[in-house]
Amino acid sequence: MEKEHKEHLIPYGTYFLVWLSLISLTVLTVTVAGIELGRIALFVALAIAFVKSTLVVSYFMHIKFDDLIFRFFLLVALVTLASIFILTATDIFFR
Amino acid sequence: MENPEISTPISISESEKTEQARHLSIPHQHKDAIGAKIGMWLFLFTELLLFGGLFLLYMAYRLQYTKDFVVAASELNLVLGTTNTIILLTSSLTMALSIAAIQRGKKKLSVAMLLATIGFALAFLVIKYFEWTAKFHHGIAPNSPELLSKPNGEIIFYGMYFSMTGLHALHVIIGMIILLFMLVFLLRGSISKTDYIKLENSGLYWHLVDLIWIFLFPLFYLLH
Numbered sequence: 001m002e003k004e005h006k007e008h009l010i011p012y013g014t015y016f017l018v019w020l021s022l023i024s025l026t027v028l029t030v031t032v033a034g035i036e037l038g039r040i041a042l043f044v045a046l047a048i049a050f051v052k053s054t055l056v057v058s059y060f061m062h063i064k065f066d067d068l069i070f071r072f073f074l075l076v077a078l079v080t081l082a083s084i085f086i087l088t089a090t091d092i093f094f095r
Numbered sequence: 096m097e098n099p100e101i102s103t104p105i106s107i108s109e110s111e112k113t114e115q116a117r118h119l120s121i122p123h124q125h126k127d128a129i130g131a132k133i134g135m136w137l138f139l140f141t142e143l144l145l146f147g148g149l150f151l152l153y154m155a156y157r158l159q160y161t162k163d164f165v166v167a168a169s170e171l172n173l174v175l176g177t178t179n180t181i182i183l184l185t186s187s188l189t190m191a192l193s194i195a196a197i198q199r200g201k202k203k204l205s206v207a208m209l210l211a212t213i214g215f216a217l218a219f220l221v222i223k224y225f226e227w228t229a230k231f232h233h234g235i236a237p238n239s240p241e242l243l244s245k246p247n248g249e250i251i252f253y254g255m256y257f258s259m260t261g262l263h264a265l266h267v268i269i270g271m272i273i274l275l276f277m278l279v280f281l282l283r284g285s286i287s288k289t290d291y292i293k294l295e296n297s298g299l300y301w302h303l304v305d306l307i308w309i310f311l312f313p314l315f316y317l318l319h
Contacts, residue, residue: 009198019188026180026312030173033317045313052309060191060302062295067129070136077140081147088151092158 008065018059025052128292135296139303142266146307149259153314156251163248168318170235171256175226176316179219180308186215187305190274190298200288202281209278209294212301216271223264227257256315263311266304273297 029048037044058064063071157164193208234241237257242250277297280286286294 010195012192012195015188015191015195019184022184022187023181026177026184029313029317030177033313033319036319041317041319045317046310049310049313053306056187056302056306056309060187060305061299066132069133073133073136073140077143081143084147085151085154088155089158092155 014059018055022052022055126290131292131296135299139299142303153255156255160248160251163246164252165318167249167252168315171316172226173316175222176312179222180312182215182219183305183308186212187302189215190301194291194294194298197286197288197291197294206281209274209281213271213274216267219267220264259311263307270301270304273300
């Protein structure tokens, strides 16, 4: 209960920095896509997308500043999603 | 039986009474911002699984038809896709700023930022509309004879493209409607410095729409 009133006021500047990083990463991913990377290309693109989504979730969606319970919830959801993907991918590969 | 409260002329006691009423009304509202936010996150997880299922299907088909996917993707407009990515990322910034402004009690700034967010949402949809109609003009539409004459992998790529960006666009439309309601609430004062959970939860929804696009963009536009 005592935590409820301790609102974190994130400076406007932080949001601008996050936005700038997101735009830079978009430029990076478009540039990298133009280079012939073969099979790694997909992983590079996904890695950049993961970094971008981490920024959005941490700062824009306030996960970094919210109660720990939100991080726990998110972890459960992501682990569930990841296991579904890994299980399906192994099924496709070893068919 | 006359109510003594009404018969007394307006005096200092009147303002005291409203002040008292405000204090009394607070415990009866039972506002629970954390609870509301947990509810919103749980809903967002169901959204994550909804899109997750489609991404799963995409992965399975992409592994099966790698070459067809690359051929089909090369026909998508990279410039429009990149523009829309930047528009959505910027709309997420203005959304976050709108909440940051109301937290500081700056209503005008909050309204301006919310209006900007709605404007970006509209811009995204307009670009998406032109993108889709351009595809339709080239004969590429769900079940069109031209599309059906292509190899299986390309048909599936466009099937996934139309269903996933379509479902995403539907979310943008819903998000825009929610944000319009928030604009009214903000102007009427039911979203304020002390109570802005509605705006915060709408923001969470809007950022989710952005998150989905962050993954849709490289998976459909950046295959070479």
